[in-house]
Amino acid sequence: MAEVLVQPPLLEVLRGKRQSVPPVWMMRQAGRYLPEYREIRAKAGGFLDLCFTPELAAEVTLQPVRRFGFDAAILFSDILVIPHALGRAVSFVAGEGPKLEPLTDPAGVDALPHAVDQEILAPVYAAIRLVKASLAPEVALLGFCGAPWTVATYIIAGQGTADQAPARLFAYRHPEAFSRLIDRLSDASIAYLVRQFEAGVDAVQLFDTWAGVLPPEEFARWCIAPAARIVTELRRQVPRARIIGFPRGAGALYKNYLEEVAVDAIGLDWTIDKTFARKNLQSRVPVQGNLDPLALLAGGSVLDQGIDAVLKSFADGPFIFNLGHGILPETPIAHVERMLARVRRVG
Amino acid sequence: MAEVLVQPPLLEVLRGKRQSVPPVWMMRQAGRYLPEYREIRAKAGGFLDLCFTPELAAEVTLQPVRRFGFDAAILFSDILVIPHALGRAVSFVAGEGPKLEPLTDPAGVDALPHAVDQEILAPVYAAIRLVKASLAPEVALLGFCGAPWTVATYIIAGQGTADQAPARLFAYRHPEAFSRLIDRLSDASIAYLVRQFEAGVDAVQLFDTWAGVLPPEEFARWCIAPAARIVTELRRQVPRARIIGFPRGAGALYKNYLEEVAVDAIGLDWTIDKTFARKNLQSRVPVQGNLDPLALLAGGSVLDQGIDAVLKSFADGPFIFNLGHGILPETPIAHVERMLARVRRVG
Numbered sequence: 001m002a003e004v005l006v007q008p009p010l011l012e013v014l015r016g017k018r019q020s021v022p023p024v025w026m027m028r029q030a031g032r033y034l035p036e037y038r039e040i041r042a043k044a045g046g047f048l049d050l051c052f053t054p055e056l057a058a059e060v061t062l063q064p065v066r067r068f069g070f071d072a073a074i075l076f077s078d079i080l081v082i083p084h085a086l087g088r089a090v091s092f093v094a095g096e097g098p099k100l101e102p103l104t105d106p107a108g109v110d111a112l113p114h115a116v117d118q119e120i121l122a123p124v125y126a127a128i129r130l131v132k133a134s135l136a137p138e139v140a141l142l143g144f145c146g147a148p149w150t151v152a153t154y155i156i157a158g159q160g161t162a163d164q165a166p167a168r169l170f171a172y173r174h175p176e177a178f179s180r181l182i183d184r185l186s187d188a189s190i191a192y193l194v195r196q197f198e199a200g201v202d203a204v205q206l207f208d209t210w211a212g213v214l215p216p217e218e219f220a221r222w223c224i225a226p227a228a229r230i231v232t233e234l235r236r237q238v239p240r241a242r243i244i245g246f247p248r249g250a251g252a253l254y255k256n257y258l259e260e261v262a263v264d265a266i267g268l269d270w271t272i273d274k275t276f277a278r279k280n281l282q283s284r285v286p287v288q289g290n291l292d293p294l295a296l297l298a299g300g301s302v303l304d305q306g307i308d309a310v311l312k313s314f315a316d317g318p319f320i321f322n323l324g325h326g327i328l329p330e331t332p333i334a335h336v337e338r339m340l341a342r343v344r345r346v347g
Numbered sequence: 348m349a350e351v352l353v354q355p356p357l358l359e360v361l362r363g364k365r366q367s368v369p370p371v372w373m374m375r376q377a378g379r380y381l382p383e384y385r386e387i388r389a390k391a392g393g394f395l396d397l398c399f400t401p402e403l404a405a406e407v408t409l410q411p412v413r414r415f416g417f418d419a420a421i422l423f424s425d426i427l428v429i430p431h432a433l434g435r436a437v438s439f440v441a442g443e444g445p446k447l448e449p450l451t452d453p454a455g456v457d458a459l460p461h462a463v464d465q466e467i468l469a470p471v472y473a474a475i476r477l478v479k480a481s482l483a484p485e486v487a488l489l490g491f492c493g494a495p496w497t498v499a500t501y502i503i504a505g506q507g508t509a510d511q512a513p514a515r516l517f518a519y520r521h522p523e524a525f526s527r528l529i530d531r532l533s534d535a536s537i538a539y540l541v542r543q544f545e546a547g548v549d550a551v552q553l554f555d556t557w558a559g560v561l562p563p564e565e566f567a568r569w570c571i572a573p574a575a576r577i578v579t580e581l582r583r584q585v586p587r588a589r590i591i592g593f594p595r596g597a598g599a600l601y602k603n604y605l606e607e608v609a610v611d612a613i614g615l616d617w618t619i620d621k622t623f624a625r626k627n628l629q630s631r632v633p634v635q636g637n638l639d640p641l642a643l644l645a646g647g648s649v650l651d652q653g654i655d656a657v658l659k660s661f662a663d664g665p666f667i668f669n670l671g672h673g674i675l676p677e678t679p680i681a682h683v684e685r686m687l688a689r690v691r692r693v694g
Contacts, residue, residue: 294515
C-alpha cells in the first residue's frame with residue numbers, strides 16, 4: 001500500500017478531502033511568462049509543432065513544476081487540437097491567435113469525420129507518458145480538452161471572436177446542425193480524454209471558456225447537456241477518471257451546471273461571487289480558483305489581498321488554489337513566487 | 348390636466364405601473380440597420396459630426412420612431428462624448444471603433460479638467476430640444492450616458508478591448524488615482540444628465556456595458572458606488588428625473604446593484620436567468636429587456652420563441668420590452684416589424 005503514501009494532495013481534494021495546505025496550480029502555467037518556455041518555443045517552429053512534439057511538450061509541461069513546485073502539471077497543449085484532428089486544420093499566426101477555415105453552413109457539419117484522427121493526437125499521448133515517467137508521485141498530472149461549445153465557437157468563426165456571435169447565430173439559425181456539431185465534438189472529446197487517461201493523466205479539466213455569453217436556455221443545451229454526457233461516458237469507460245468542470249463566466253448558472261454535471265470539482269472564474277460559490281457550489285463539490293490573473297500581474301498588496309480573499313472564502317473546505325483564468329504572459333515570476341509562499345503559509 | 352391623458356406608457360412603467368401592452372424600444376434603434384440612417388450618416392462627415400449636429404442627430408433619433416412607432420425615442424449620441432468633453436479627443440475610425448489617446452498613469456487622471464466643457468456638449472442639448480418639439484406626447488424621450496467604469500475602460504485603453512484588462516489593471520495598480528477618475532467621470536455624468544433633463548428628456552439610461560468583467564468587490568466599488576452617487580445627486584438636482592440602470596453582464600450581482608442604486612427600472616442583458624430576474628429584480632423595480640439581439644437577427648421561430656420567453660417571464664409585472672443589448676447592423680427590418688407585432692399582440 002505504498003501508493004497511498006504518495007497520493008497527490010490534489011487528488012485527495014478531488015475525493016472531497018480538504019488539505020490543510022491547499023494544492024496549487026495555475027491555468028497556462030506552462031507558458032510565455034517563463035523564459036525557459038520562450039526558449040523552447042523559439043526552437044520549436046510553430047505552436048502546433050510544440051504541442052505535437054512529445055519531448056518538447058513534455059519539457060514545457062514540466063518546467064513550471066520544476067521551478068515553482070506546483071502540486072499539478074497540466075499537459076501543454078491547446079483546445080484546438082480537436083478540430084485539427086477532425087480535419088479543420090488550425091494554424092497559429094503570431095499576434096493574431098488561431099485561424100481555421102470557418103464552418104458556415106450545415107453541410108460543413110455533416111462533412112466532418114465521425115471520429116478524430118488518433119494518429120494526429122498520438123504525440124499528445126506520448127507527451128503524457130513522458131511527463132508521467134518523470135513526475136514526482138506527489139504531483140498530479142492533469143489533462144484537458146475544450147468543451148464542445150467553446151471549441152465550436154472557433155470552428156464556426158474560424159478564429160477567436162469578441163462575443164462568439166458567429167457560433168451563437170449559427171446555433172439559432174441551424175439548431176439541428178449545431179446539435180450534430182456539438183454531438184460530434186462531444187464524441188471526439190470523450191475519445192480524446194479516454195486516451196489521455198490511458199496514457200497516464202490523473203484527472204482532466206473541461207474548459208468551457210466561452211460559456212458566459214449564452215442565455216440560460218442555450219447554456220443548458222450547449223454547455224450543460226454535452227458536459228453531462230462527456231462526464232458520464234468518460235466515467236463509464238474509465239472508472240478512475242477525475243474531472244474538473246470549468247464553465248467560465250457562467251455566474252449564477254454555475255449552480256445549474258453542478259446540478260446536472262457530475263464533475264469531481266468545479267473551477268471558478270474571477271468574476272464569481274465568492275459567498276454564492278461557497279454556499280451553492282463548495283457545499284456540493286470541491287472548488288478550484290479563483291484569483292484574478294490581473295491581480296497576479298499587478299502584484300503587491302493587491303495580490304496579497306486577492307489571495308487572502310480567496311483563501312478566506314474557500315480554504316475551510318475542499319479546495320484547490322488556482323487563478324480564475326490563465327496567467328498572463330507579462331506576469332513577473334516574482335509574483336508567482338509570492339503567491340505560492342502566501343498560499344502555503346496558511347498550512 | 349390634459350397632460351395626464353398623454354403620459355407616455357413607458358413613463359407609467361417607470362412609476363411602477365404595469366401596462367397591458369408593454370412599451371417597446373430598442374437599444375441602438377437609431378442606427379446602421381436603417382437605410383434612412385445610413386443615408387444621413389453618409390452625408391454627415393464623421394460619426395461625432397453626426398452626434399454634434401443638432402438637426403442631424405434629431406433626425407436620426409426620430410427615424411425609428413417614425414418607421415416603427417416605438418414607445419420611446421432615445422437620443423442619438425455616444426457614451427464617449429464625455430471623455431471628448433473632458434479633453435480626451437475621440438475619433439471614430441471606420442471598421443475599427445473609437446480611438447483616444449490612452450491614459451496610462453495617475454498624472455493623466457489629475458490632468459483632466461474638473462468639469463466637462465459644456466460648449467462641446469451644447470449641440471447634444473440642442474438635439475434633445477429639437478426631438479422633444481416634434482415628438483408625439485405619448486412617446487417618451489430618453490437620454491443616456493455611459494457609466495463611469497465603462498467610460499473609464501475606453502479612456503485608459505484608448506479604444507475598446509476584449510476584456511477591459513488595461514482599466515482593470517490600472518485600477519489594481521493605482522486604486523486612488525482610479526478612484527479620482529471615477530469621481531471625475533461621475534461628476535461629469537451628473538452635470539451632463541442634469542442638462543439633458545433641462546433640455547427635455549423624460550428619463551435617462553445609465554449604460555454600464557462592461558460591468559460584467561469585474562470581480563464582486565470591484566463591481567461594488569467601480570460600478571455600484573458611482574451609480575448610487577449619480578442617481579442620488581441627479582434626483583437632488585432634478586426631482587422628476589427617472590433613471591434606468593443597465594449593468595450589463597452583472598449576472599447575480601444585478602441584485603447587489605439594485606440593493607444600492609435607487610434606479611426606477613433595471614435593464615436586463617440577454618444572459619440573465621429570467622427566473623432569477625423575476626424573483627429578485629422585478630419584485631423591486633420595473634425591468635426592461637432582454638431579447639438576445641442575435642435572436643432578432645436570426646428571425647423566424649427563434650425570434651418568436653425568444654419574444655414569447657421574455658413576455659412570459661416579465662409581462663405580468665411592470666415591464667418595458669427591449670433587447671438585451673444593441674440591435675446589430677445586419678438585422679433585417681422585417682424582423683423588427685415582426686417583433687413589434689408579436690409584442691403588441693399580447694395586449
